[in-house]
Amino acid sequence: MSVYTSVSDDEMRTFLRDYHLGRFIGLQGIAQGVTNSNYFVTTTQGRYVLTVFEAMTQAELPFFLDLTQHLSAHDVACPAPIARIDGRLDSMLASKPACLVTCLSGKDTSSPSEQQCFHTGAMLAKMHLAGTEFPQTMPNPRYISWWHEASNRLLPFLNEEDKHLLLEEIDFFDTHNRADLPEGIIHADLFRDNVLLDGEQVAGFIDFYYACNGNFMYDLAIAVNDWARRADNHLDQNLQQAFFRGYESIRTLTTDEKDYFPIAQRAACIRFWVSRLLDYHFPQVGEITFIKDPNVFRDLLLSLRQ
Ligand SMILES: Nc1ncnc2c1ncn2[C@@H]1O[C@H](COP(=O)(O)OP(=O)(O)OP(=O)(O)O)[C@@H](O)[C@H]1O
Ligand SMILES: N[C@@H](CCO)C(=O)O
Structure with a gap:
């Protein structure tokens, strides 16, 4: 149950005084989710x-809330933040x-259909296009320099095989990364549990x-690595292709981007x-964290290298 901070009805009534949302009726904790309440x-x-x-500070919030406000205003399906009476999107409750x-x-679904992959791919492309007009920027906190530093901390805990694989993959990406391909705002965590589906x-x-x-x-690689991943940690080619078809129904990929995809997939494996x-x-x-199995991405990496 991911409700770490309990909020009383009275606290909620007080909180709602800052919004034009009418009178409080009820509050119900949501069981899913890991990080937040x-x-x-x-x-x-x-x-x-x-x-x-x-975990996040109030100062860190505006970028993400401004972004989802921008995206929802540009027809990307995502929650729109509700502004307070004073115009702020972020607030404080129980000192958090x-x-x-x-x-x-x-x-969300753990076993998506091809249609669901298609529509999720299409929405991801829509998000990439809509994000190009978003004026704020945010460096990726979990990218090349992060995994270099993190791997140094992790090496003493890994067996020889995993150590070798991780170092080899980091080195492979260092020498094969391309900084000249289209970029912009990315979701960077578009796993199956981060998409709510209504039918297809x-x-x-x-x-x-x-x-x-x-x-x-x-970004596409992060999503495909999860959406098309079978229980044996190999990718289902039909789901992967459906995801691509959906993406390309909105945004055409260049040959360079397609050639780069397998490299991006391996980088997305390193990340997770x-x-x-x-x-x-x-x-x-x-x-309080539910630790997810790291070996899923090691095994996917091995299958992608074949
Ligand atoms: N805007 C929304 N509309 C409907 N349901 C939502 C919305 N936002 C979140 N939920 C529900 O709440 C659950 C938990 O949300 P979320 O996954 O964002 O949790 P978290 O703890 O903040 O993040 P994470 O699990 O990635 O650490 C979702 O699985 C979904 O069922
Ligand atoms: N989607 C991530 C967790 C949140 O970053 C994972 O499955 O490891």
Whole structure:
């Protein structure tokens, strides 16, 4: 149950005084989610989602809230932040940063259909295009210099084979990365659990808290590595192709981008192999985290190298 910060009805009534959302009716904790506390909030005007941020600071929030406001205003399916009466999108609740966003219909899936991959790919392309007009920038906090530094911390914990593989892959990306391909705002964490689906359609992307500037193919690779990944950690080519067809129904890929895709896929494996290894070997004190299996991305990497 991911409700680390309990919010009382009275606290919620006080919080809602800062918004034009009518009268408070009810509050219901949301079980899914790992990092933050999430609630459905019902008022006389409708249903909203309240997020209380457990790790992020209030100063870090505006970029992500401004971004989702921009994207939702440009027809990208995602929650729109609700502005307070004073115009701010971010707020504080129980001494932690918090925000209210629109409530989307739909739910995530762990076994997507080709149609769902198609529509998610199409929405990702739409997001990439809409993001080109977003004026703010954010460097990727989990990219090349991050995994170089992180791998130094991790090496003593890895067996010889994994050590070799990680170093070889980091070196491979250092020598094969391309900085000249189309880039802009990327989601950077578009796993299956970050997309709410309404039947075959996308109800909305959620969890933009790793969004940053980056290469579009890298973003597509992160998504495909999860959406098309089978239980045996090999990729289902039909799902991968459906994702690509959807993406290309909105934004045409250049030959250079297509050639770069397998390289981006391997980089996306490093990214999540390393972050899961860090969560496993260096769990944050006081942070409640469900550790996800790091070996999934090592095994996917091995299958992509074949
Ligand atoms: N805008 C929304 N509309 C409807 N449901 C939402 C919305 N935002 C979040 N949810 C629901 O809340 C759940 C948890 O949200 P989310 O995955 O963002 O949690 P988190 O703890 O903030 O992030 P993470 O799990 O990635 O660490 C989602 O699976 C979804 O069911
Ligand atoms: N999507 C990530 C967790 C959030 O960054 C993973 O599955 O490792």
